[in-house]
Amino acid sequence: MSRLERSRALRLLCTLAAIAALIVILFPVYAIVVGSFESTETLFSGTFYWLPHAATLDNYRTVLGGASAATQETVSGSQTGNILTSLLVGLGTAVLALVVAVPAAYALSKYRMRVTVVVVSSLLVAQIVPSIVLATSLFIVFHWVHLVNSYLGLILADGTYAIPFAILVLRAFFFSLPNELIDAARVDGASEWKTFYLVVVPLARSAVITVAVFAFLAGWGDFIFALTMLNGSGIQPVTLGIYNYLGNYSTDWGAVMASGVIALVPAGILLVVAQRYIASGLTAGSVKG
Amino acid sequence: MTTETASPTSETEPIVRTVDAGRPRRMSSWRRQQLAGWLFLAPAIAYVLFAFALPIVYNVMLSFEHTSPATISDFTAPWAGLANYRFIYHDPTSREAIVHTLVFTVGSLAAQFLIGFSLALLFSLRFPGRTVGRSLVIVPWLLPLIVTGVIFRFMFQAEGGAINQVLIDVGIIHHPTQWLNDPSLAMWTILVANIWLGVPFFTLLLYSALQDVPAEVREAAIIDGASPWQRLRLVIVPIILPVIEVTLLLGFVFTVKVFDLVIGLTGGGPANATQLITTWSYNLSFQVFSFGEGAALNNVLLVMALVAAPLYLWLSRDSLRRSSGGAR
Numbered sequence: 267m268s269r270l271e272r273s274r275a276l277r278l279l280c281t282l283a284a285i286a287a288l289i290v291i292l293f294p295v296y297a298i299v300v301g302s303f304e305s306t307e308t309l310f311s312g313t314f315y316w317l318p319h320a321a322t323l324d325n326y327r328t329v330l331g332g333a334s335a336a337t338q339e340t341v342s343g344s345q346t347g348n349i350l351t352s353l354l355v356g357l358g359t360a361v362l363a364l365v366v367a368v369p370a371a372y373a374l375s376k377y378r379m380r381v382t383v384v385v386v387s388s389l390l391v392a393q394i395v396p397s398i399v400l401a402t403s404l405f406i407v408f409h410w411v412h413l414v415n416s417y418l419g420l421i422l423a424d425g426t427y428a429i430p431f432a433i434l435v436l437r438a439f440f441f442s443l444p445n446e447l448i449d450a451a452r453v454d455g456a457s458e459w460k461t462f463y464l465v466v467v468p469l470a471r472s473a474v475i476t477v478a479v480f481a482f483l484a485g486w487g488d489f490i491f492a493l494t495m496l497n498g499s500g501i502q503p504v505t506l507g508i509y510n511y512l513g514n515y516s517t518d519w520g521a522v523m524a525s526g527v528i529a530l531v532p533a534g535i536l537l538v539v540a541q542r543y544i545a546s547g548l549t550a551g552s553v554k555g
Numbered sequence: 556m557t558t559e560t561a562s563p564t565s566e567t568e569p570i571v572r573t574v575d576a577g578r579p580r581r582m583s584s585w586r587r588q589q590l591a592g593w594l595f596l597a598p599a600i601a602y603v604l605f606a607f608a609l610p611i612v613y614n615v616m617l618s619f620e621h622t623s624p625a626t627i628s629d630f631t632a633p634w635a636g637l638a639n640y641r642f643i644y645h646d647p648t649s650r651e652a653i654v655h656t657l658v659f660t661v662g663s664l665a666a667q668f669l670i671g672f673s674l675a676l677l678f679s680l681r682f683p684g685r686t687v688g689r690s691l692v693i694v695p696w697l698l699p700l701i702v703t704g705v706i707f708r709f710m711f712q713a714e715g716g717a718i719n720q721v722l723i724d725v726g727i728i729h730h731p732t733q734w735l736n737d738p739s740l741a742m743w744t745i746l747v748a749n750i751w752l753g754v755p756f757f758t759l760l761l762y763s764a765l766q767d768v769p770a771e772v773r774e775a776a777i778i779d780g781a782s783p784w785q786r787l788r789l790v791i792v793p794i795i796l797p798v799i800e801v802t803l804l805l806g807f808v809f810t811v812k813v814f815d816l817v818i819g820l821t822g823g824g825p826a827n828a829t830q831l832i833t834t835w836s837y838n839l840s841f842q843v844f845s846f847g848e849g850a851a852l853n854n855v856l857l858v859m860a861l862v863a864a865p866l867y868l869w870l871s872r873d874s875l876r877r878s879s880g881g882a883r
Contacts, residue, residue, distance in 0.1 A: 280682035287674055288691055294706045294751065295694060297717050301709060312714035370599030377592035385596065385603075386875050391864050392607045396812040398833045399853040402840045403610035403617065410630050426606050433599060438874070452584075458591035487699030489815040494841055505701045509819070512705065519709065526702045533697035541690055544697070 295530070302326070302523035309519040325524035345507050345525050352486050352503040356532070358421035359485025360478045363428040367477060371436030372466055376448060386437070389430040400426055401494040408495060415499035423491040428481035439473035440466070476543040479536055486532050504529045611857070617850035624844040632847070639851035648827050649852055652835040656859070659746060659831060660810045666750045667806055668799075671757020676787075678758070679765045689762070696755040704819020707748040711735050711820075735821060738828035745817050745829050749810065756809075757802055764798035765791070801870050804863055811860050832856040 301309065303321040329345045374382050404423055405414065413419030443466065451461040467474070489505040496502065502510075504525060511521040537544060616631070618639050626632035643649045678689050695703070710717045711734040722728045734744050768791055776786045792799070814833040817823060823830040823838065830838075832852060840849030868875065 277682040280677060280680050281684055283677055284682070284684060284688045287677070288688055291692060291695060291751070291754070293717070294703070294710060295698070297710055298702070298706045309715070314715050314717045314720045366598045366602050369595035373592040373595035377588060377595070379589065379592045379596075381596070383875055385600065387868055388603055388607070390867055390871055390875075391861070392603060394808050394860050394864055394867065395607060395611065396814075396833060396853075396856055396860055398812070398814055398836050399614055399857050400606070400610045402836065402846060402849050402853055403613040404606070405841075406617070406627060406630075406846065407609065407613060409627055422606065425602065429599070429602060429606075458588060462595070483697065487701075489699065489701040489818070493818075494837075505699055505815075508701055508705060512708075512819070517708075522705050523709070526705055529699050529702050533699075537690075537694070537697060544693065 298523055298526050302527045306520050325520035328521050329524040345504055345528060348502050348504045348507045349528065351501055354417060355420055355424060355503055356482040356486035358417065359424040359428055360481040362421055362425045363432045363481035364474065364478055366429050367432035367436055368474060371433045371440055372462055375437045375440035389433055392430045397490045401490055405494050415496055415501060420491055420495050423495060424485040424488045427484035432477040432481060435477055436473050439470055443469055479540050479543050483533060614850045614853055617846055618854050620847050622846040635847060639847040642848050643851050648830060648835055651827060652830045652832045653855065655830060656832045660807060662746050663749045663753060663810045664803060664806050667753040667757050668803060670754050672761050674758040675761035675765055678762050692758050693755045695752050700815035701819040703748060703752055704816045707744060708820045711744045736825050738826045741821050741825055741828045745820055748816055748820055749813060753806060760798060760802045764795040768794050804867055808860060808863055
């Protein structure tokens with residue numbers, strides 16, 4: 267074999283290996299999408315069909331309309347309202363994360379303060395704390411200050427996923443902004459606040475979007491705080507709806523699959539429209555922070 | 556400042572004057588900037604105190620209290636001494652949950668690292684389709700964890716589950732395996748699901764580290780006649796070691812916390828075979844309403860997770876000390 271042929275064969279081999287890996291990586295997502303279009307009879311037939319078998323929209327009708335195809339009765343309400351709830355919680359988490367994190371990250375990168383080391387260390391440690399630890403205590407604390415069963419309480423709790431990450435990512439980004447820009451604004455007589463929101467924030471747009479995307483996904487996908495903070499109050503995000511469809515004894519697979527697919531939609535959209543921000547956020551958060 | 560030692564040359568004269576004239580103004584601008592810095596930081600400090608410090612302290616308090624459903628509405632409950640910890644020590648399920656958490660964490664990390672590193676190496680080679688492939692690798696990372704849990708519950712079903720179907724079609728097994736109902740097999744289901752979930756993170760971070768290995772270094776190793784394996788072990792791994800450490804550390808932190816995935820996949824069953832510290836703590840606090848016992852188990856988990864803290868701070872030391880502030 268010539269050198270050229272050998273390198274060509276190697277490339278082909280790499281492509282094949284990558285395809286095999288991607289099939290394994292993407293198959294579960296494919297399985298839930300296919301499953302969501304199957305009828306209840308097919309889902310309980312004991313056979314998995316690689317391609318949709320007698321595709322139907324029944325599951326989506328069930329989930330969006332509120333009646334369970336399996337039991338012919340309303341299981342836990344429709345997911346339509348839950349989608350709005352999840353959107354609201356996701357957006358609320360994103361707004362909270364930005365309001366808290368953008369100014370903090372600016373102070374931690376561009377101001378020389380004694381507390382910087384302490385605050386950044388606390389944020390690094392905060393990332394380590396398991397959510398179940400926070401959920402147990404926050405449930406009682408929230409009970410006490412009447413934040414259980416409220417959007418505000420849930421968003422405040424969901425902020426724990428997003429805020430330390432957001433501050434560390436934004437701080438790493440702010441280091442790359444030249445100090446001259448900030449000094450120039452100050453020399454021109456801008457106040458500290460004006461320098462921040464007229465000069466710094468617009469320049470940080472891409473990092474701000476990255477952080478907002480991740481905070482939104484954290485709020486949208488949260489399950490543990492929804493499970494512990496909300497108990498039958500009417501506020502129910504999609505993730506909790508899926509859990510309720512699972513049931514204790516029998517699972518309404520059609521409804522679970524269809525609401526699972528619905529829960530994937532924002533991640534799917536963001537993967538297409540905000541790919542650049544997602545990839546940069548995943549790496550920036552851990553290594554360069 | 557060098558006012559006294561100023562040389563009599565005409566150029567230094569105006570500079571010295573500027574420094575002197577500027578001094579009082581600088582002082583006030585320094586103060587103004589400190590104040591602004593504190594104001595910018597205030598919401599974050601308040602949030603960290605409220606959402607992290609308070610729950611952690613309160614969790615320690617709770618673990619020493621006799622809680623009951625009736626005491627939930629009160630902030631404090633009667634002192635219990637070490638009773639909750641004694642309960643955890645003697646409770647067989649709590650002990651199993653601790654062992655399961657360790658097995659689950661070590662197993663997940665080992666496999667995630669090996670698979671993730673292999674994929675990172677694969678994607679750093681040149682071949683058609685690598686860019687598309689790389690962007691699709693991160694998909695598992697973006698799914699809500701509870702959804703990942705139910706997808707794998709669907710795929711691991713004995714009847715009609717994709718995994719049994721593949722294994723039967725290939726001829727590895729002849730009868731459906733009871734993955735989710737057999738206590739000796741259920742741990743594999745949560746391991747497989749968690750490995751699937753964590754591989755993208757390892758791939759992405761190790762891939763970006765591999766990109767930072769200077770081309771000259773790799774070429775020099777090739778010229779010196781190093782085999783691919785030698786190049787990897789003696790050249791590439793030592794260079795990217797800091798990233799490997801951070802990645803394993805964060806992987807550890809993520810894995811110790813896993814909750815949603817297990818609730819969606821096995822619910823801790825069958826017969827508590829997949830009960831982790833997180834899921835059993837949830838059960839103690841929110842199913843049995845024994846918050847004190849749940850808090851005691853939480854503290855075991857917290858100590859386990861915080862083992863990583865000093866290492867994490869040390870690995871992040873450059874970023875910690877860094878400050879590029881214009882203000883002096």
